[in-house]
Amino acid sequence: MTSDMTARMLRLLSLLQTRREWSGADLAERLSVTVRTVRRDIDRLRDLGYPVDSARGHAGGYRLAPGTDLPPLLLDDDEAVAVTIALRTAAGGLTGIEETALRALAKLEQVLPRRLRGQVTALQSTASGIAWETRGPRADPALMATLAVACRDHEIVAFDYTTRRGTTTGRRAEPCHLVASGDLWYLLAHDTTKDDWRLFRLDRITGVTPTGRRVPPRPVPGDDPTAFVAARLSTAPTRYRAIATVQAPAEQIRARTPGLGTRLRPLDDHTCRLDASDDHLPHIARTLTGLDADYTLDADPDVLTHLRDTAQRTLHALNG
Structure with missing residues (x-):
């Protein structure tokens, strides 16, 4: 009854x-x-x-009626598949709501029936959209969902990680937070082998395997994961150095060129400084081109050579 x-x-x-x-x-x-x-x-x-x-x-x-709190919602099979696809898309690319979409995706995929998981995978693998602008590598939403659950449950994971020099090693870590900076996502985790905090770029992580071992939550130094990641990124080494002093307010540049994160800092009301350093020369050129403002550049010789070659090819195309 x-x-x-x-x-x-x-x-x-x-x-x-x-x-x-x-x-x-x-x-x-x-x-x-x-x-x-x-x-x-x-x-x-x-x-x-x-x-x-x-x-x-x-x-x-x-x-x-609308209430003060959102009550649980019931979704039929088609609605659940549609919402999961939408959340995966949002988690992978929409500015401003990635982390929120990721939390919702982790909740939904945890309870999604097996029969619907196959539909979601099939639909996402056979449907695609046109990306008119790609600023950098995109993280796999399924990987993000797996890591989000591990962060929430404080479960140790094992995975392979490829460094910026191209070497791949096995890692074992306690996931803590997923943090977006510009166009990249990072996993903040405590490396159990090195017994230290590490940042891992999600686009370089493969083969994530939850171990089933849960540990007590580990406090992040300073109690602010975002600030901790920002500090680490500001001192992280890159292959090519490129620092631009831009003749425009930081707010104006940030509005024209989204995704700069902590790399853009105001100097005064009329100028700002952008750290465009990167491991890839085309990424640096793309970032500087998007500024749409005058700037002076302090950069490595390889960066300057790449920019001159790019400019000469453009002039040749215009004159030809």
Whole structure:
């Protein structure tokens, strides 16, 4: 009897979420119960915190109203697949909501039935969009979801990591936080082998394997993961150095060129400094081109040579 009532209430909640308003008679017909039973079930939903409004009279009915807290939502199979695909897309590329989408994706994929996981994988592997602008490597949303769960559960993971010099080694770490900086995602974790905090670029991580071993939460130095990552990135070595002093306010450059993160710092109200250093020369050229402002450049000889060659090819194309 209890299981029948629970199933009926879940069905009732699903109906309320699909239409703005239902009459008591319509709900009773859909659920194969009396109108009186519908009223009792509505009261039970209210006791559980669902804000169900009702209006009396011939034209009266029931509707799920906005509340102070978001109640649990029920999704059918098609809706669950669509939401998962959307969250994976958002986690991989939409500015400003990546981390929020990632948390929601981790919750949803944890409870997604096996039959739907196959649909999600098949749909995402066979459908693609046109990326008109790519500033840097993108992290795999499935990898991000796996690491997000490991961070939440404080579970040690093993993975292979490729350094900027191209060497790949096995790592074992306690994941702590996922942090976005510019166009890149980083895993902040405590390396169990080196017994020290490390930053791992997600696009260089492969073969993640949860070990099943959970550990107590480890406090991040300074108690601020984002600040800790920013400090590490500001001192991290890169292959090519390129520092631009830009003749424009930092806010103006940030608005024109999103994704600069902590690499852009104001010098005064009219100038700012951009650390465009990178391991790849084309990335440096792309970053500087996007500034759309005058600047002076302090850079390695290889950077200057690459920029001169690029400019000469452009001039040759224009004159040809």
